[in-house]
Amino acid sequence: MHIINDFFLLIWGERLNQEVVFDEKHTTEFDQYRLTSFDNFCDSVAILLIISPQNFANMAILEEPKTVLNTFFQHVIFNKENIQYAQSQLLGYFIVLGNLQVNHAITKRLELLKKEGIISYDAVRSLGSIISLIEEKKIEVTSLHVKSATTQENYYKTELNLLLTAIENLNQAVETPRLQERLHVIPERLENQRFSIGITGVMNAGKSTMLNALLGQEVLGTSVVPETANLTLIKYAKNPYAVVNFWNAKEWSKIEEGAKSLKSLEAFVKESKAHFGETFHTLVTPQGESETIAVNDLALYTSAKHSEKKCNLVKSVELYTDLKFVQDGVQIVDTPGLDDPVVQREEITLEYLSECDLMIHLMNAAQAATQKDVDFIIDALLYRNVAQLLIVITRIDTIAEKELQEVIAYTKRSIEARLNEQNKGAKLDEVIAKIVFIPIAGKLALMHKLGQEKEALALGYDMNRTGLPLVESYLEEVLFGANSQKANLIISANRKEIESIITESMSAFEQELHYLSISTEEIEQAYAKHQEEKAVMANFLEQIKTSVAQSKEEMEHYFGTLQKFASNQLDKLQNVVKRRITDDVSYEFSKNKKAPKEERIGSMIETAIKDGMVDLVRDYRYEFQKKMQSSLEYMDAKYGEFKTESTAPMFDAKAFCEEHLGSLLIFKNSTVVIAAANDAIKKYGKNDLSALSMNLETIFATEFSHIKEMLEEKLHKINHELLSSFVSLCEAPARSIEERFGAEGALIARAMHQMKDQTLNREARSMEIKEKERVMGIVLNDLNAQKESK
Known part of the structure; x- marks a missing residue:
């Protein structure tokens, strides 16, 4: 260490007898003294460094230099050998530390000692030149890589990707276990979000054909389900399967009660009882039975034409498929026809539809706007909380364009007439405003999806003319567009949660930085104050607990x-x-x-x-x-x-x-x-x-x-x-x-532990905190930009 050798040549006019080696055991003692009482530390160092042959005798009769020597090196005799050892170890510590703040503070004290006439100008200049040779030691802190989100899809997917990227970046910065836990549950919550589409219409309206076209596969076609007679929930699963749910005894008793007044239902009950005989009660039980089956066996349970007639006893079906359309959290509620003789199915259908984000009602162009259609539309919009209704007019390839426009006009007139009959004519504008009409040729669209586009083109229908792309675009916008209420609620709620986690984390970091900069005494005072406040708060929280119990x-x-x-x-x-x-x-x-x-x-x-x-x-x-x-x-x-x-x-x-x-x-x-x-x-x-x-x-x-x-x-x-x-x-x-009190208490406890931790490098920890704050600042700016762009 040439700086130490230069010191002894300048100040003592001699070299040390042996090579100077800094003893690492002094690091923790010096660090603790410096960090807990910076000013006293610098004062003491200055006193030891100014001792030289010229003032040694005078310094030896003073108590303060002896006290400082004992503070740093414990019970050491004040002699030349020990003073030179102390000076060499302090200089070695400063070289290892490389802290310009300490170097400048000591130089400042040397200037004050010169003004007081304690040391000479030459001594200050010599010591100052030695200290100036000590270079600042850069603390290496690993720079955290901040990932950018680049997805450009629909509004919801893009915003979702931004949130997931923010979480990925924060995973490397958030330290508090409670906040880490809050952060980790957000992706799972986002993954479990579901967007539901309800499909309704009278029998033969073309529901299955349109759904097959949307799904891009004949899942609900005649090859699998010749005639869907039950409520079907279509959801995503990597490995396709189906779950069949049968009526329970209580539900079936209501069907039988209804059969006393309805001839069609009476025939349905008689047919079911006669067909199943003694095996009836093995499927219709008090608790309700369910069976998991292969998709290929679905027709045995849902086809109204199948000889086994199991569909009569089936209440609903859950169909799990790996098709792309339902991969993004979309689930479809495919309902039986509105003119189903089993009226209890309509109650179940309406219960499901009330929770759908969008309802699609299909009407055959050749048989559009029946009274059942019109009543269902009015009921959905006035009584069932349906905010938006898409009416799909199917089989448009069987009628002329002029007839199609008349179908739409006739539907609106029928709605107006029915509202007037019910003395609700004033609601017409409100009802019509919630309806969008899209005409499609579902069978021809399905042909395009199944690779039979040549046949569809031969009939004069390219994919655009079938109308299906309009339906797909509409669904994309309503479910995932920038104006989707549900999409905005999901994004906004989770963005606020991420912002809250960042705010609390940065507050905790700032508090820790404060504790890193104060003395042990100050930390102990803060801890004592916190304990007093905690005792008061515990009493208050107990009162609140009692009040909550009373209110409950x-x-x-x-x-x-x-x-x-x-x-x-x-x-x-x-x-x-x-x-x-x-x-x-x-x-x-x-x-x-x-x-x-x-x-x-x-x-x-x-x-x-x-x-x-x-x-x-x-x-x-x-x-x-x-x-x-x-x-x-x-x-x-x-x-x-x-x-x-x-x-x-x-x-x-x-x-x-x-x-x-x-x-x-x-x-x-x-x-x-x-x-x-x-x-x-x-x-x-x-x-x-x-x-x-x-x-x-x-x-x-x-x-x-x-x-x-x-x-x-x-x-x-x-x-x-x-x-x-x-x-x-x-x-x-x-x-x-x-x-909040728990977090503050944990921070103070951590600060007290850090004070006792002799291995902790406070500068390194401070820089680590600031690096994590930098990451959080970037994420917060991205989230704010995300809000402003909306």
């Missing part, structure tokens, strides 16, 4: 009150429907001497029940929202001064209710009750209104008992979810406070 108990009691309210509303609705029918029958017989038309009675019953249920759900939501708002405001106030900007956002009871009560819809087919009511009118309407009233009372009591049962079952499930979410909302600020 109140909410559970209130659910009982709300269920009684719903039951009373249904009783009132039952009486309203009965009165409307009896009044209308009385009026028609007294004025026109004949019974009302069956269609009119059906429309009155169906509309009254649907409107009544809409009112009930609206009132239920309103009453619950009032209670929720009150309870949440009470809990919000309880947190008081403990709430900070980092805790949970302000409670929004309205948004909460929309989210959790949005599925509070009852899907009940009215075909059976309408048939029974019309039979009673035929029998008693003309001569005995009293008997008619009694019969209608019985009919509607049975119908509304089923509705109550369905509502209670749904409310039980929804109320459980509501209560769980309510408790989670109330506890969220407490969890946030607890997590």
